[in-house]
Amino acid sequence: MTMQKRRKIAVLGTRSVGKSSLVKQFVENEFPQSYYPTIEKAYVKVIVHNGQEYACEIYDTAGQDEYTQLKVHHAMGFHGYVFVYSITSRPSFDLIQIVYDKLLDFSGNTELPCVIVGTKSDLHYNRQVDMLDGKALAAANNAAFTEASSKNNVNVARAFELCIDEIEKRLAVTQGAGNAPDHRCVTM
Numbered sequence: 666m667t668m669q670k671r672r673k674i675a676v677l678g679t680r681s682v683g684k685s686s687l688v689k690q691f692v693e694n695e696f697p698q699s700y701y702p703t704i705e706k707a708y709v710k711v712i713v714h715n716g717q718e719y720a721c722e723i724y725d726t727a728g729q730d731e732y733t734q735l736k737v738h739h740a741m742g743f744h745g746y747v748f749v750y751s752i753t754s755r756p757s758f759d760l761i762q763i764v765y766d767k768l769l770d771f772s773g774n775t776e777l778p779c780v781i782v783g784t785k786s787d788l789h790y791n792r793q794v795d796m797l798d799g800k801a802l803a804a805a806n807n808a809a810f811t812e813a814s815s816k817n818n819v820n821v822a823r824a825f826e827l828c829i830d831e832i833e834k835r836l837a838v839t840q841g842a843g844n845a846p847d848h849r850c851v852t853m
């Protein structure tokens with residue numbers, strides 16, 4: 666196996682969509698029973714993906730809304746992003762493009778290595794967002810997409826693996842073009 670790669674990932678989305686539950690299920694293999702609003706918390710998990718070891722540094726953020734200013738205290742670059750909405754909340758879905766566009770404005774990039782994740786897929790009887798809408802949003806932004814249930818641990822690891830794939834795809838291009846080896850898309 667080659668040397669471990671460190672990849673820094675931010676998890677974004679509006680309040681209560683399931684960001685912390687997704688991260689906790691991925692990193693600690695548990696689904697928290699109670700809801701505590703997140704201020705901001707960092708986690709590390711080492712995974713092997715496609716034969717490569719990755720130390721994933723995952724930043725679980727406080728929920729955003731359309732008025733949230735991107736904070737300068739996120740003052741380090743992220744390699745990639747996990748944008749989270751809940752399939753039970755149309756407003757949480759509509760916010761994804763707003764936050765994505767703010768990040769583009771902030772960074773001056775034309776696209777971001779990211780995955781869009783529709784959480785709470787176990788609550789399909791309360792669905793407000795069709796899976797096809799999720800796929801279309803991802804396609805429009807050249808992003809990966811999955812639905813997931815942190816409660817049932819469905820597609821949770823896949824969400825982060827898709828994010829790593831998006832990061833590696835971009836890095837392969839920039840490195841191929843002779844740019845710095847650890848080029849990051851955004852410095853907030």
Ligand SMILES: Nc1nc2c(ncn2[C@@H]2O[C@H](COP(=O)(O)OP(=O)(O)OP(=O)(O)O)[C@@H](O)[C@H]2O)c(=O)[nH]1
Binds near residue numbers: 701813815
């Ligand atoms: N049924 C179900 N409930 C979920 C799932 N993921 C999260 N929840 C519930 O949704 C609520 C919010 O979950 P959190 O993970 O705290 O959401 P968050 O996005 O981190 O919230 P903020 O920290 O306020 O931004 C909690 O009551 C969770 O138990 C899921 O996959 N299925």
